[in-house]
Amino acid sequence: MSIDDSADHPTFRILAPDGTPTGDPDVGLDDEALRDLLRLMIRARRLDRECMALQRQGELTVYPPFEGQEAAQVGSAYALGPDDFVFPSFRELAAAVVRDVDVIEYLRYHRGTWHGGPYDPLAARFAPICVPVATQIVHAVGWALGAKLDGRRDCALAYFGDGSASEGDFHEAANLAAVFGVPAILFCQNNGWAISVPLAEQTAAPIASRAAGYGMPGVRVDGNDVLAVYAVTKAAVERARAGDGPTLIEAMTYRIGPHSTADDASRYRSEEEVAAWRERDPIDRLRGYLLAAGVADEGFVESCRAEAESWVAEVRAGLTSLGPPPDAELFDFAFAEPPETLLRQRRELLDGA
């Protein structure tokens, strides 16, 4: 897989892999915000690695790591306003960190103590973790239609992967979004692999190029360049707020780790490929730029690491102290008003009556 401009769809980029600007680095963020991007990416990666450790230690069941995709998630989530709504897939913990989702509650999902939305999705403006791939894109379109009908200027952003873009729900969502002209951003993190299936076996054309067929703009961006991701997402947000409809973004990135802790990526891809992508590390890239531009110094980077370290320790402590939910919760949430037939099952199972 290549993210070169010589590929069949132009790729927007601001920073070269070594952090050297190849385009205008002024994306409308002040120095504090630029440092914030770096802080959030460092924090997210530290959490991701802790989650891998927690899984190995038996504290999480299965965990899908996002290392390598920090810029794609942090840059896009950072472009949203507080009232915008994120519809994640299942690998968007870095975006959740940006949105200030309760991470301990979020990780209850991977601890196996609750399903998709253990945090408060409405308060966090972050929909439940969504595993049936591409189904969440349609939800985002529905939410965006609701926002439009309400006359609000908020938008919805749906995350999905390159594999999800093969699903019918991607097509239906994209078509509905364009037909209704809703304020939605369809944000594809193209990380090159859908579990073991490479991009070339998934699609024969750039995913961004499909946008033309739906009647919306399609942008391909270097997903490891956080400034570029922020810039294209911000432009899509502004389009949405102006009532100009949806945008499809394809962020070219790479999953450094396995699909999940249950996966063995060595069965389908080479160490050389992974090593080549490590050379394009999104955190190193922004750090290189900020240091060279004098926006941050090594002391700042070190303080980010220290802050992430202590925060992750708190997350670990909070998470590992969580026990299983009480048995009664089996029955508590299925219906607003549980029918008598269900209450009878509850009595039989819980009370032996």
Added chain:
Amino acid sequence: MARELTMVAALNAALRDALSGDPRTLVFGEDVGELGGVFRVTDGLQAEFGRDRVFNTPIAEAGIAGMCVGLAMAGWRPVAEMQFDGFSYPALDQVIGHVAKYRQRTRGRVGMPIVIRIPSFGGIKGKEHHGESPETYYVHTAGLKVVVPSTPLDAYALLRGAIDDPDPVIFLEPKSRYWVKEVGEPSTEGPGIGRARTLRDGDACVLVSYGAMVHRCLEAAETLAGEGVGCRVLDLRSLVPLDVEAIAEAVRATGRAVVVHEAPLTLGMGAEISARIVEGAFDHLEAPVVRVTAPDVPYPPASLEQRYLPSVERIVEAVRRTVGY
């Protein structure tokens, strides 16, 4: 002033009253706008409530159901139409994966006050894929309510109740009863979702059914009355929640039960109802429960559908057998 109305007119009135009563209610689906739906259930609603409240969608059943989820999250009450039973299956992934589960997945924080209307069942000489009985798919999916009206006035009450319900309701409309009239004033009074109703009393046997087959049960009961066999007719109305107490009570009173539905035999509602009768009224049974259903084959062409659907004669014969057991 009582009026005469068809089920189509009653459903239309229910949608109109729901749209008037709650500005968060939306009606959408394929052809529901200017056309008023292929069965005209939404006739005139777009003109009255505007294109923001009542609108056409592209042909995208999964998209329609999935948008319901997002709209519900944004605080709307979507009432979606699937054009036909046989075309509703692309939406099953969204219905099973999200509509039914969202409330539980979010620990009760995000409810799904969604109604999905599906013109269903056979008996109208339809083309293939236009006469299916999909109720079991939904009944077996925990988190959904499933209702089937049999008469215009009850269709009005059930649809209003479904739209007001905080949980998702699959609303299956018996197409073959769309144009049959009933005299009365639509009302939300009466038994709510989850309650069966007795349409005829009798002490020899109870006929348990829902939707269009209720009327064949009533015809059969009339025939049997002429033979001195009194049949109670129980219209379930609601498949989830199922009124198991009303079923058991009817069996306790009559000692015999015949269950009638259009869906194929195996794992149809008759299986569940028979099991509930055994659980709730075993000691009162004078004869085995009999099921009169369609056979386990795909829905046939128009020229064979009346052989496929439970006929009045088959119901009568089933009652004679169970009474003579």
